Amino acid sequence: MRHSFIKSRPKKLISSELRLVLSFFSVTLFMLLSTYGFLAYKTYAFGSSVKRYQMQTETLKVALDEMDVKISFIEKEASTSEKVFTANTVLKESIKNLFDLVPERITLSQAQLEKNALVLYGVTPNKEIYEFMLQAPLRSIFHRTYSSFYPLENGWYRFVSTNYLDDEDL
Amino acid sequence: MKFHISRQSLYLLILSLVLLLFVLLFAFIFLIPKGKEYRIERLEMKKYRVEKMQYQQYHDETFEKLKRLQSDHKRVITAYDAMFNAKRFVKLNKDYFVSLLLKPLERIADEDDFIVYEVNTTSRIDSPQSFYNFLDGINKSEWIVEVNFPIHFERDDKYIRSSFTMHVYNKKQ
Numbered sequence: 198m199r200h201s202f203i204k205s206r207p208k209k210l211i212s213s214e215l216r217l218v219l220s221f222f223s224v225t226l227f228m229l230l231s232t233y234g235f236l237a238y239k240t241y242a243f244g245s246s247v248k249r250y251q252m253q254t255e256t257l258k259v260a261l262d263e264m265d266v267k268i269s270f271i272e273k274e275a276s277t278s279e280k281v282f283t284a285n286t287v288l289k290e291s292i293k294n295l296f297d298l299v300p301e302r303i304t305l306s307q308a309q310l311e312k313n314a315l316v317l318y319g320v321t322p323n324k325e326i327y328e329f330m331l332q333a334p335l336r337s338i339f340h341r342t343y344s345s346f347y348p349l350e351n352g353w354y355r356f357v358s359t360n361y362l363d364d365e366d367l
Numbered sequence: 368m369k370f371h372i373s374r375q376s377l378y379l380l381i382l383s384l385v386l387l388l389f390v391l392l393f394a395f396i397f398l399i400p401k402g403k404e405y406r407i408e409r410l411e412m413k414k415y416r417v418e419k420m421q422y423q424q425y426h427d428e429t430f431e432k433l434k435r436l437q438s439d440h441k442r443v444i445t446a447y448d449a450m451f452n453a454k455r456f457v458k459l460n461k462d463y464f465v466s467l468l469l470k471p472l473e474r475i476a477d478e479d480d481f482i483v484y485e486v487n488t489t490s491r492i493d494s495p496q497s498f499y500n501f502l503d504g505i506n507k508s509e510w511i512v513e514v515n516f517p518i519h520f521e522r523d524d525k526y527i528r529s530s531f532t533m534h535v536y537n538k539k540q
Binding site: 218236250253258270272273284286308311 | 379382383389393394398405411415422423425430436440446480481495499505506513516517518536
């Protein structure tokens with residue numbers, strides 16, 4: 198015997214409305230947690246990048262220091278070699294000028310070049326030629342000039358000319 | 368008036384309140400501090416990246432400069448590294464002299480980065496021009512050589528006997 202006009206339905210603990218609400222809640226929780234996860238991962242990744250950049254910067258600094266040392270050494274090598282080459286060129290010009298200074302009538306037998314002195318040995322037809330043509334230019338170059346003469350059998354003179362530069366001009 | 372609330376609605380209300388509480392707590396305890404940390408780390412990372420890029424640029428420029436210097440002064444660098452070889456020196460310069468004799472190399476000075484050797488030389492030349500040519504040629508030789516005082520020239524029949532000192536510069540190893 199029936200007591201109701203409608204058909205009985207089974208009672209549920211979670212209704213379909215509640216299930217819908219729960220699924221929305223689940224989506225909310227998922228989004229919250231995934232945002233946190235994303236932030237945590239990116240923070241970790243940034244930290245790793247910072248460490249990597251720090252290491253690369255340190256490596257670059259070391260390489261830069263090494264290259265700076267090499268550069269300054271090459272510059273030093275270049276400047277020292279330049280000084281050496283200049284000294285050789287100046288020496289060549291000095292010797293050339295010295296030999297150009299000697300007139301044709303005077304014959305040199307020896308020349309000693311020191312850092313601050315020049316000693317010349319040779320023969321001259323007479324003292325006047327020596328004094329005007331060799332001693333005068335030597336006097337204009339050197340601070341102190343001394344000459345000695347030794348007469349030869351043929352009337353010529355053997356001479357020794359010693360010339361000094363004072364230290365201040367070196 | 369009687370206020371009636373169903374069991375389902377009560378569940379819903381409690382669940383919503385729990386969720387709200389959870390969201391608020393989670394946000395304030397975890398999410399917001401993590402967000403701040405993320406922002407700080409990102410700024411830090413950008414700062415270090417810019418610094419690294421600046422160093423990289425400076426490194427590249429310095430590297431270029433070094434390569435250019437090495438290329439420009441290749442001969443000089445090689446010359447400082449080369450140990451003086453008397454036999455080879457005589458062989459390379461024999462055209463300037465009638466005869467050329469070198470005494471053994473003697474270490475005379477230790478500068479900061481260089482070692483200076485001295486070598487005494489006796490030679491015979493046929494004219495002063497040969498000696499000038501030698502001085503020109505020595506600046507292009509395989510070593511860094513400085514001709515030094517004392518220099519002595521003496522007439523010897525049709526030749527000129529000469530003696531001079533040379534300083535050879537080597538890099539300290």
